[in-house]
Amino acid sequence: MTFQNTLEFAQSLDAQDSLSKYRSEFIFPQVNGKNVIYFTGNSLGLQPKRTKAYVDEVMNDWANLAVEGHFYANKPWWDYHERFAEPLGKIVGAKPSEVTVMNTLTVNLHLLMVSFYRPQGKRYKILCEAKAFPSDQYMIQSQVKHHGYAPNDAIVEIQRREGEHNVRHEDILAKIAEVGDELALVLIGGVNYYTGQVFDIEAITKAGHAVGAKVGWDLAHAAGNIKLELHNWNVDFAAWCSYKYMNSGPGNASGCFVHEKHHADKTLNRFAGWWGHNKERRFKMEPDFDPVQGANGWQISNLPVLSLAPYLASVEMFAEVGMEALIQKRNQITAYLEFILHEIDKQVDSTFEIITPANPTERASQLSVFLHGEGRTLFDYLMKNGVITDWREPNVIRLAPVPLYCSFEDMYHFGQILKQGIVSN
Template structure:
């Protein structure tokens, strides 16, 4: 398609958008009485209008039923988390039995590493990406120390080549091969939070297994954003937050994937709690732990249903629309955003550089833009004028037009404001 940098053309694209109506299902913040252009779905998704109803339902059940709400509410609390399995399985490419929802992201990664980081002899090293999200860095280093290893020896970082902004898949595979039988675990973010690069998860998972390592993925920026086939790729485990592309609310619950080959393994180390105990026998209060025959075996405490309610509200929309439709729009709207940036570059002596891969298969919703020169001034101008984006040091703004609620008119209007921001800074 030949794009145009015009309001008329943007509105034409919106008129042809099959999922445009879902924009009206979200609540937008306002600046000076006008809805903002919201490009921070990669940090916190917008609130679905139905989220309040789902929370209110539980509040009413609590008021009217008290403790009996666990079993006699319309959506009984004791198995509330089970309503997520089929919907999440479609999003991450898994069998429903391999998916559960509990805790928060870093907590879940810690819990999963109890099971899947089992250093032994000379096999003790963990491969991750250079400058991973800080929470992952802290988590991995602390796990290594718990096992008595020095992080400087046990953690192997995959690096970008000098002067390049993205990781080369060949370099990742080469490093895994080099570490070889010393590698206990490969744990990487499926989408790099800084650049927006999507890793080749299938090839990297296969390479990790070839050297005898476990392979896990932090899918914080991938779930609800890119196509995932965790079961088909034979991933060992994964976890993701729900408050970015899946719009569940700030700091909300995390999803987990545990490959079914690890189900029903009583001897697999894990931290255990009574909500992971066999559901049919849970209230018998037996002294010996009998794990659920699925990913729910990693549950520890009863589900925080008030937190899960907004997540379920959002997942209902995901289930209605489907990832193929979201990805189709994502590809088109991000390509249009890239075109608008390139057109601005032609019009003025610009001071920015897109550092996200240009290949569609290597990126999701996010474009990261390195602002040379007066970057912070550009960021401040955009925010002041109703464009919500985020800033990452040293000089990057991240633009993430989530397909559920961002429009092509948003993209055009952003371009006009961006041009003024550069000229006025």
């Protein structure tokens, strides 16, 4: 398709968009009396209007049933989490038994590493990306220290080549082969938070297994954003947050994946708790832990139903839409945003460098833009004029055109505001 930088063309794309009706399902902040152009769904998704009804239902059941809500609520709290299994499985490409919800993202990665980072002899190293999200860096450092290793020895980081913004896929595979039988675990973010680069999860997982390592993924920026086939790709474990592309609310519950090949392995270490115990025998208060078969066996405490309610509202919306339709619009609207950026770059005395890969298979709903010659004042101008975006030092803005609620008209208006911001500064 040949794009045009006109309002009429953007509106024509919206008129053809089968997902445009979902825009009205979300609540937009207002700036200067207008809906904002919201580009930060990669940090916190907008609130779906249907969320309130899900939360109110739990509140009403608590008020009217108290403890009996565990069993007699419209959606009993006892098995509330089980409602996520099928729709979440479709989002991440897993069997229902392989997914669960619990805790928050970094907590879950720590708990999963109890099972899947088992250093022995010379096999003790962890491979990760350089400049991963800091939480992952801190987590991995603390894990290797816990096992008695020095981080600068046990952690192998995949570096970007000098002068390049993204990690080369062949460098990841080469490093895995190089570390070889010293490698205990590969743990990488499926989508790099800073650049928006999408990694080849299938190929990296296969390479890690080929040298005898376990392979896990932090899917914070991937779940609900890219096509995932965790079961078919033979991923050992993964975890993701729910508040970015899945719009469940700030700091909300995390999803987990554990491949079914590990479900019956009782030699795996895990930190146990009452809620992970055999569901049919849980109330017998038995002294010995008998884990639930499946990912639910990694749960520890009973679940915060008030937190799960917004997540369930969003997951059921995803079930209506389907990942195929989301990805189709994501590709088109991201490409249109890229076109708009290049068009504005031609019209102003500035230089934009999009550091997200140009190849559509290596990016998702994010363009990270290096604003050469521009500073924080441009970001402040955008914010004051109703463009909610994300600033990263030294002078990068991250733009996430989330397909559920961003419009092509948004992309056009953003370009005009960006142009005015550069000219006026």
